[in-house]
């Protein structure tokens with residue numbers, strides 16, 4: 001391994017005690033449409049709230065002599081209506097009324113609808129049936145007809161319009177919330193609350209409600225604009241606000257009769273309804289994105305199909321190392337959240353030859369998976385990006401090839417085996433369908449030939465009765481069998497490199513040993529290189545020829561597996577090895593590694609492991625520590641390494 005990593009040479013910055021994720025407001029402001037919606041909505045609301053303070057004429061006072069003034073007339077900025085009333089004044093006061101009614105109707109519908117949904121979803125059984133059939137009956141009527149019927153019974157008026165709009169929207173909230181409460185009420189944390197003796201009401205309001213609350217807020221934010229429209233619709237029909245009171249719908253209704261002679265009377269409130277509803281919808285979409293935990297990372301836009309590559313220095317002609325199928329040099333991958341840059345991979349070198357297995361070992365969050373995913377551009381952008389380095393696949397720079405070329409190489413020359421086969425395989429297709437699709441996606445061949453090939457592959461990974469197994473769904477197979485199917489898919493197109501990301505972590509020990517033996521046999525027989533990601537030195541010893549120990553985005557020790565297991569040079573490597581139990585040595589102490597790795601947006605100037613290292617000295621913290629070669633094919637990033645001390649292995 002050559003010298004790598006210069007990413008830690010930055011001056012230290014103040015420690016960010018937060019999680020480093022942008023807060024909700026910053027996330028919202030990252031979304032330009034939502035920000036525009038927020039600005040327009042805030043302007044409308046502030047103007048409406050300030051109506052009593054503004055120097056406006058009385059909105060209800062008629063002046064027949066001033067009727068139908070055009071906009072920009074003297075004393076009437078937006079003109080007057082058919083009764084000589086000032087349109088600007090009526091618009092601002094009317095917006096105030098429409099907002100109040102729309103928001104109140106939303107709150108009422110959200111309260112009752114959510115309550116019904118929560119109770120129905122949590123209680124289930126007859127309570128659920130009873131409440132939901134009631135909701136179904138309300139939903140069976142077209143909602144605007146139902147609203148008209150309610151106003152017809154209660155009589156025209158703004159308050160009655162508000163009740164009608166609220167009632168017809170209750171089913172919308174009830175249905176949404178019931179579905180979520182139903183799923184939550186069967187979750188383990190609810191069982192735990194029951195076991196701890198909490199009452200049903202406590203479980204419902206203390207355990208379930210907080211989990212449903214974001215959905216209620218999201219639903220409210222996306223429906224309030226709709227309710228303002230519905231209220232305006234009832235007022236337009238003369239069933240909401242009654243003369244002389246103005247709201248946006250009644251203003252629109254007043255202008256309808258003189259649409260052609262004085263179009264400004266109806267166009268101005270129409271534009272206000274448009275601006276109000278549009279701004280609320282844009283803002284509501286932004287709020288939904290912010291409150292959705294899956295989008296908390298700041299990825300408010302759909303990730304690109306391939307990781308963005310933004311290299312400061314374009315690599316020149318780089319000769320791949322002799323015998324290397326995959327040759328990665330100085331790989332840097334970072335994530336950007338708002339103004340923060342997280343250097344997940346800070347410049348690593350990897351080389352994998354044909355039939356060779358390189359293990360990357362490290363704790364969770366050390367950057368090993370990001371490094372492996374970067375090679376084929378599988379790190380999502382945003383927020384990830386490759387900030388430097390090259391990845392050569394048989395001399396071809398993977399960061400420079402076209403999207404089409406990378407798509408061809410994915411799953412053919414370079415394939416992946418992931419940790420959890422149950423989430424990798426599609427639950428609704430048989431393993432045969434999925435294997436055949438994997439075979440046909442890179443090679444054109446008739447289905448009968450692809451089926452034969454699928455049987456061969458299942459045979460290869462030692463699945464008994466392969467022709468029958470092709471008809472099985474993933475859930476019908478054991479964990480070990482599913483992982484074998486994933487390995488078969490990885491071999492579907494004669495891969496030259498398999499990136500195996502913790503492929504045995506989800507399996508029990510016996511099956512783990514079988515899968516490792518299978519991968520080991522296949523790589524030797526088929527001459528496939530394996531990049532094996534794991535946190536477990538026990539697994540490394542079973543399959544890897546060489547190992548690279550990763551910490552805080554850097555390799556801290558590299559070398560042949562046997563050598564490193566026998567005499568680890570880096571204190572971190574030694575501690576990782578000490579975490580592995582050894583059969584027949586019950587007296588051996590299993591040491592946990594105290595402390596936590598540094599956050600990669602605030603790496604120290606010196607050794608990243610210094611805070612946890614028992615051998616740390618002052619000079620360890622003074623300057624970046626280079627990866628220094630020693631012995632045969634070994635390198636260590638430590639200035640006080642453990643050399644040839646007994647007791648490991």
Ligand code: SF4
Pocket residue numbers: 570571572607608609610611613614615616617620625637638639640641
């Ligand atoms: S450089 Fe110092 S702090 Fe870092 S691993 Fe070596 S001895 Fe420990």
